[in-house]
Amino acid sequence: MVRDVSIRVCLSATLLTVLAVSGCSELGPTTPQGPGINNPIVVKPFSGTLPLKGVQFYSFTVTTGGTTMLTLVDAKENGVTTEALITIGLGSPRGTQCLASNVLSVKSGGKPQVSGPTGKGVHCAVIFDPGNLTSEATFLVNIAHPQ
Amino acid sequence: MRSSFAFVARLGLLASVLVTGASCNTTTAPSFDNSQITPLVFTTQTFAGSLPVNGSLFYSIVVTQQGPVSLMLAAVQTPGGAALTTPVGIGVGVPAGTGCPRTQSQTTPPGLAAQMTVTLNPGTYCAAVYDVGNLSGAVNFAMRITYP
Numbered sequence: 001m002v003r004d005v006s007i008r009v010c011l012s013a014t015l016l017t018v019l020a021v022s023g024c025s026e027l028g029p030t031t032p033q034g035p036g037i038n039n040p041i042v043v044k045p046f047s048g049t050l051p052l053k054g055v056q057f058y059s060f061t062v063t064t065g066g067t068t069m070l071t072l073v074d075a076k077e078n079g080v081t082t083e084a085l086i087t088i089g090l091g092s093p094r095g096t097q098c099l100a101s102n103v104l105s106v107k108s109g110g111k112p113q114v115s116g117p118t119g120k121g122v123h124c125a126v127i128f129d130p131g132n133l134t135s136e137a138t139f140l141v142n143i144a145h146p147q
Numbered sequence: 148m149r150s151s152f153a154f155v156a157r158l159g160l161l162a163s164v165l166v167t168g169a170s171c172n173t174t175t176a177p178s179f180d181n182s183q184i185t186p187l188v189f190t191t192q193t194f195a196g197s198l199p200v201n202g203s204l205f206y207s208i209v210v211t212q213q214g215p216v217s218l219m220l221a222a223v224q225t226p227g228g229a230a231l232t233t234p235v236g237i238g239v240g241v242p243a244g245t246g247c248p249r250t251q252s253q254t255t256p257p258g259l260a261a262q263m264t265v266t267l268n269p270g271t272y273c274a275a276v277y278d279v280g281n282l283s284g285a286v287n288f289a290m291r292i293t294y295p
Contacts, residue, residue, distance in 0.1 A: 058244055061241065092209075093242045096196070124242070
């Protein structure tokens with residue numbers, strides 16, 4: 001009986017030590033996690049009209065680093081959701097454009113399609129028609145970025 | 148009485164020596180290491196385009212050193228190439244959304260000297276050209292942006 005209690009005390013002490021060293025408690029993390037992991041996310045709707053073979057971009061400022069995700073929520077030609085692939089991407093404003101380094105041609109959907117690391121600074125989300133549209137299209141891109 | 152006088156005299160002498168010693172040190176000009184000063188290196192970009200009536204256009208730049216950023220609206224012309232003196236708006240801001248919200252701006256006719264100079268910290272900024280209501284038709288413009 002005494003031995004059982006000793007073992008339990010010993011195990012509890014070991015567990016507490018492990019939790020303390022790893023920065024955990026029953027209430028959750030107690031030490032800061034990696035940069036960007038717990039940063040609040042801001043979602044900005046970027047909507048407009050995309051001309052045939054046209055480009056539109058939207059600039060946003062990130063004050064703490066983290067991952068930014070883009071979702072082409074909707075794209076319509078003549079009021080009807082289009083099946084055409086439209087290119088969206090992440091980049092930095094340069095000159096009169098958004099210099100994108102991370103692009104993907106997608107159809108509209110509910111899940112993030114493009115994501116990438118965005119450090120502190122000004123970034124941009126870009127949408128352009130690579131030549132698949134048959135008429136101008138209205139679009140909605142959600143930009144989820146760290147504050 | 149005499150010893151008091153001597154004491155006061157010695158005290159005065161000591162005080163004068165201290166004052167002299169404290170105020171007559173050799174002074175030298177402060178020296179600093181010139182190698183710690185980073186000379187500003189400037190980049191010049193030309194921002195040209197067609198400005199529609201009531202329109203606004205912008206050009207994004209990356210300032211890498213704190214220093215002066217200057218805008219020179221060099222020319223405003225008709226689409227046919229005739230020079231105009233029509234004042235238009237120019238300004239500086241940070242790109243946000245689909246535009247360039249200006250933190251500093253002014254209305255100016257074109258000229259061959261910088262019309263606006265602002266000191267900016269390193270970061271991404273935008274230079275804007277916009278119609279303040281003076282245009283009756285689209286115009287071509289050329290602006291020179293110089294930044295460190």
